[in-house]
Amino acid sequence: MDKKFRDFLINFNKFKNKHLWSGCFHEDSNCSQRIIKAHSIQNNKILNKISENGEVLMFGAVGGNDYGITTDLQEKGRKKATTFTGFCGHHDHSIFRPIENYDYIPGNAEQEFLFTYRATAKEYHAKKSSANMYRTLLDLLDKGSYTAISSSFEAGPPSEEHIHYMKELYSRALFGTQDAEKRLERYRQKLNTDLENMFYDDIITNVIVLGEEYHIAVSSATFLEENLNGTKINDLGDFSISLAPLFITVFPQNGQTFILLSHFKRNDRRYRFIKEDLLKRDTREIKMILSNIILSHVENLVVSPKRWRETKLSTRNKITKLFNKNTKEVNNPLIIDYNLDLFL
Structure with a gap:
């Protein structure tokens, strides 16, 4: 990985992490105060099994060019792997007990519902986070706050052509992401209602x-x-x-x-x-x-x-x-x- 791309990646990840959505997918009056980094794939039952010296492999960026970012499998500590800020401590512990504490049994409707529920929560978090990021990027472009987007603009502002390109790129990305946001919000409401009513047959x-x-x-x-x-x-x-x-x-x-x-x-x-x-x-x-x-x-x-x-x-x-x-x-x-x- 060359220095230019490494610097870009460091800046991008910092920006992305600042705009990660943080909230409880099952928000209600029983929520505990702290939002935690919940695992989307079980840490003790699954990640522990496939890890080596506490590490697993996940795809991450290793390079980039005009055609996009190139990824490869990279080591990641299992305590951090697959985590997302999508549940409070109370609900992460209480909701997933049937799949965290017990082996999966094929045909168990509650367990199968919970695997679906967790996958939806992870995707909801990803789309909410992306939408937050694209909205902020477009706002910064409108304000002319280019150095807040990337330190590479400290040497000088982007050209009009580059600004237009970024606005087009982020606007298109936000349009699709907002559509996914709306769909996932409907899934969230539906799944939470079914969870509360212990209705798993849908x-x-x-x-x-x-x-x-x-x-x-x-x-x-x-x-x-x-x-x-x-x-x-x-x-x-x-x-x-x-x-x-x-x-x-x-x-x-x-x-x-x-x-x-x-x-x-x-x-x-x-x-x-x-x-x-x-x-x-x-x-x-x-x-x-x-x-x-x-x-x-x-x-x-x-x-x-x-x-x-x-x-x-x-x-x-x-x-x-x-x-x-x-x-x-x-x-x-x-x-x-x-x-x-x-x-x-």
Whole structure:
């Protein structure tokens, strides 16, 4: 990483961290005073299992050019990995007790609801934080406070062309992020109402059980654009129609790996290909398809350092390349690499 990019990354991360949303996803009169850094993937049950010397691997920026930022897997302490300021201490402890203190049992509606709930909370936090950042950036541009955006402008203000470019870039980003904010707020209200009423039946979960422990973990909410036959599931370019989120949870447990693919009951038709097609494939195909989905649609992914080290260099390069493709391109087909296997 060259000095120029390193300085940019340091400044960007400082700016981003200043604008992280901090609040309780389940805000009510029972909230404790302090908002904590809650884990989106269980620390003691999952991260501890796949860590090495207290470290796990997550994708992070390592370089950049005119085409965007390049990422690679980097070590991160498991106590910090996957954390977000999205719950107060009381609710983080009380809500997730059924999945923190007990092993997952396939078909347990409460546990499957809670995995979905946690993935939604993480995505809600990410979108609220991004919206906060883009609003501030546009406000600073309007005020001409360029050095507050980047220390690189201390040598002189940006050109009119550069200012116009930044305004266009941040405005487009904010437009899409605000739309996601509104959708996730509706999901939050719905899930909190269901949680309070102990109504878990509105979440449909298809479970895949692999016969050995793979040391990866995922907790994410995403929107698949199409199914395995190319039929449209979500049109991400049309902001006037409803979207159907898919909630993905992956973790090892007791010699097996569990993959939970969850969606709202009202979206059952859009995701029926999971039960009617995906689940009927053989294990090799299932792993290949899920590897493509995860690397193309998920950022909250954790990998074992030991398993990664033991993986062939060609496979590691392939995984990293596809993840980077995900961050730079949209509207990719569901399957990009028919020989991909992320399950390490």
